Amino acid sequence: xxxxxxxxxxxxxxxxxxxxxxxxxxxxxxxxxxxxxxxxxxxxxxxxxxxxxxxxxxxxxxxxxxxxxxxxxxxxxxxxxxxxxxxxxxxxxxxxxxxxxxxxxxxxxxxxxxxxxxxxxxxxxxxxxxxxxxxxxxxxxxxxxxxxxxxxxxxxxxxxxxxxxxxxxxxxxxxxxxxxxxxxxxxxxxxxxxxxxxxxxxxxxxxxxxxxxxxxxxxxxxxxxxxxxxxxxxxxxxxxxxxxxxxxxxxxxxxxxxxxxxxxxxxxxxxxxxxxxxxxxxxxxxxxxxxxxxxxxxxxxxxxxxxxxxxxxxxxxxxxxxxxxxxxxxx
Amino acid sequence: xxxxxxxxxxxxxxxxxxxxxxxxxxxxxxxxxxxxxxxxxxxxxxxxxxxxxxxxxxxxxxxxxxxxxxxxxxxxxxxxxxxxxxxxxxxxxxxxxxxxxxxxxxxxxxxxxxxxxxxxxxxxxxxxxxxxxxxxxxxxxxxxxxxxxxxxxxxxxxxxxxxxxxxxxxxxxxxxxxxxxxxxxxxxxxxxxxxxxxxxxxxxxxxxxxxxxxxxxxxxxxxxxxxxxxxxxxxxxxxxxxxxxxxxxxxxxxxxxxxxxxxxxxxxxxxxxxxxxxxxxxxxxxx
Numbered sequence: 001x002x003x004x005x006x007x008x009x010x011x012x013x014x015x016x017x018x019x020x021x022x023x024x025x026x027x028x029x030x031x032x033x034x035x036x037x038x039x040x041x042x043x044x045x046x047x048x049x050x051x052x053x054x055x056x057x058x059x060x061x062x063x064x065x066x067x068x069x070x071x072x073x074x075x076x077x078x079x080x081x082x083x084x085x086x087x088x089x090x091x092x093x094x095x096x097x098x099x100x101x102x103x104x105x106x107x108x109x110x111x112x113x114x115x116x117x118x119x120x121x122x123x124x125x126x127x128x129x130x131x132x133x134x135x136x137x138x139x140x141x142x143x144x145x146x147x148x149x150x151x152x153x154x155x156x157x158x159x160x161x162x163x164x165x166x167x168x169x170x171x172x173x174x175x176x177x178x179x180x181x182x183x184x185x186x187x188x189x190x191x192x193x194x195x196x197x198x199x200x201x202x203x204x205x206x207x208x209x210x211x212x213x214x215x216x217x218x219x220x221x222x223x224x225x226x227x228x229x230x231x232x233x234x235x236x237x238x239x240x241x242x243x244x245x246x247x248x249x250x251x252x253x254x255x256x257x258x259x260x261x262x263x264x265x266x267x268x269x270x271x272x273x274x275x276x277x278x279x280x281x282x283x284x285x286x287x288x289x290x291x292x293x294x295x296x297x298x299x300x301x302x303x304x305x306x307x308x309x310x311x312x313x314x315x316x317x318x319x320x321x322x323x324x325x326x327x328x329x330x331x
Numbered sequence: 332x333x334x335x336x337x338x339x340x341x342x343x344x345x346x347x348x349x350x351x352x353x354x355x356x357x358x359x360x361x362x363x364x365x366x367x368x369x370x371x372x373x374x375x376x377x378x379x380x381x382x383x384x385x386x387x388x389x390x391x392x393x394x395x396x397x398x399x400x401x402x403x404x405x406x407x408x409x410x411x412x413x414x415x416x417x418x419x420x421x422x423x424x425x426x427x428x429x430x431x432x433x434x435x436x437x438x439x440x441x442x443x444x445x446x447x448x449x450x451x452x453x454x455x456x457x458x459x460x461x462x463x464x465x466x467x468x469x470x471x472x473x474x475x476x477x478x479x480x481x482x483x484x485x486x487x488x489x490x491x492x493x494x495x496x497x498x499x500x501x502x503x504x505x506x507x508x509x510x511x512x513x514x515x516x517x518x519x520x521x522x523x524x525x526x527x528x529x530x531x532x533x534x535x536x537x538x539x540x541x542x543x544x545x546x547x548x549x550x551x552x553x554x555x556x557x558x559x560x561x562x563x564x565x566x567x568x569x570x571x572x573x574x575x576x577x578x579x580x581x582x583x584x585x586x587x588x589x590x591x592x593x594x595x596x597x598x599x600x601x602x603x604x605x606x607x608x609x610x611x612x613x614x615x616x617x618x
Contacts, residue, residue, distance in 0.1 A: 056426050056429070103607040107606075107608075107610060108610075109607070111426075112368060112425060112429065112565070113610060115426075119554055120554070120558060120602050120603050121599075121603065123554050123595070124596050124599045124600060124603075127593075127596045127599075128596060245553075246550070249436075252430065252433070253430070253434065253437065288445060289445065289448065290441040290442070291441075292441075293440070293441030294441040294445050296437070296441070297434055297435070297439075297441055300438070301416060301431055301434040301438060304427050304430050304434060308423060308424070
């Protein structure tokens with residue numbers, strides 16, 4: 001039996017037990033960082049479902065923002081449970097994905113053009129949220145109304161961070177499962193062929209629009225779910241941090257840094273960027289505002305130039321090359 | 332609504348369009364030649380605006396001298412971006428090129444935050460305002476507009492009447508044929524990046540007349556500039572020029588009639604729809 005599954009199982013056990021390990025006073029902080037990493041990795045995975053096939057969206061903030069705002073506003077104004085809110089949020093994100101996707105894929109909007117169209121969509125959602133300030137709170141954002149004594153499973157508000165820890169861990173693992181399913185499916189081959197050459201793919205009988213639309217819808221739905229969980233956890237939504245170009249690029253960059261062609265790439269990228277910004281924040285406090293992002297941006301440029309398949313992707317490829325080399329070597 | 336507001340908005344739109352044209356033409360020139368979108372183009376403009384601010388306000392240089400510093404800074408930045416970032420990835424996948432310049436955007440924004448904080452910095456110019464038939468025309472809008480138009484004309488003559496300009500146009504039409512003719516694309520790339528940077532420097536010197544500079548200044552104009560380039564047809568200079576005025580009019584009039592955000596929303600939605608019906612830009616012939 002290979003070591004891979006054993007190692008993975010052990011790691012999972014540690015992660016599951018983590019909230020109960022004695023960590024003294026820093027426990028809340030460690031959990032907070034872990035939750036952030038899981039949620040943003042999940043969103044990164046959702047993005048990379050499309051991104052790895054050349055469908056580079058710079059507008060995933062649109063789906064994230066729609067997800068977060070739908071549940072928050074429905075709860076604030078109609079006291080609708082986030083369970084139904086989440087369904088509606090996913091439905092809204094899927095609707096945007098379809099309305100955007102069908103013409104994009106029919107008219108062959110690809111490459112730079114696809115990136116720019118999605119970028120425009122992300123900005124449109126951000127500006128609409130700001131423009132409708134009467135009920136969205138505009139650029140000041142909106143706070144999730146506390147459920148008070150009713151907090152619990154029905155309202156999806158919990159005072160205990162451990163609940164969010166397990167929820168985000170579970171969601172992250174579900175994201176891995178979806179990624180893996182796509183990775184093993186026929187759709188992957190079809191989408192890779194489409195990514196290489198659409199005309200050639202169509203000529204061998206691949207339904208280009210259907211496959212692209214399918215993966216876009218899945219990606220949008222998962223991103224919206226990520227937005228819902230994030231909003232429930234932080235209990236505050238803001239158009240600049242949840243939609244528009246800023247957050248869209250943040251998602252893309254974390255994934256690219258980790259490696260968008262590998263299962264664990266988004267996790268490695270998100271963990272690295274979170275660790276970097278938290279580490280610098282602890283080391284320097286608020287004195288050096290922007291320092292963390294400066295180093296992060298520099299790392300990004302360097303890694304794109306020298307490690308085009310990302311940090312995790314490059315390490316994995318190097319390890320694979322070594323293991324195949326040792327297998328083929330004469331005993 | 333009083334129609335005079337609409338007229339005023341339309342005139343403001345034309346004024347804004349002039350400066351947008353400068354940005355769009357600089358970006359589009361680089362795209363046409365190198366086939367790479369500099370996502371961080373407006374961030375270079377932001378740095379040049381800081382240059383004007385520091386030389387004018389902090390060092391007390393006259394505004395025209397600070398403007399010249401901005402032009403020089405822009406040119407150097409353009410060449411630096413090409414040599415440090417673009418040239419190592421000239422042959423990689425388009426997505427990586429896109430993301431590398433996106434990383435530069437992130438880097439410049441945060442470096443500016445780190446160095447100069449997020450405060451808005453303004454160059455105060457006491458310039459007159461003219462009133463014609465009830466419409467106010469501040470000189471802070473007229474001067475940038477006039478200089479932009481002159482610069483666009485100068486760029487036109489540079490590209491059509493000089494040897495190196497002709498070479499630049501030739502590369503943008505057929506890169507492989509140019510190297511077969513014995514010309515070195517590398518030199519053309521550097522000149523193009525320098526000219527693109529010069530345009531960024533000029534835009535920076537002109538934008539500081541009307542806007543205060545802060546690290547996230549690029550967010551205000553960056554997406555808009557890409558969209559203008561695409562709307563005009565990537566690499567198509569005349570298209571970009573016309574598209575600048577279309578977008579600025581929509582934003583300016585939409586801003587007065589509905590709200591600032593909705594003006595942008597309408598402009599972006601028109602952009603998205605245009606991508607479906609005319610992906611080659613407004614000047615493209617239908618196939």
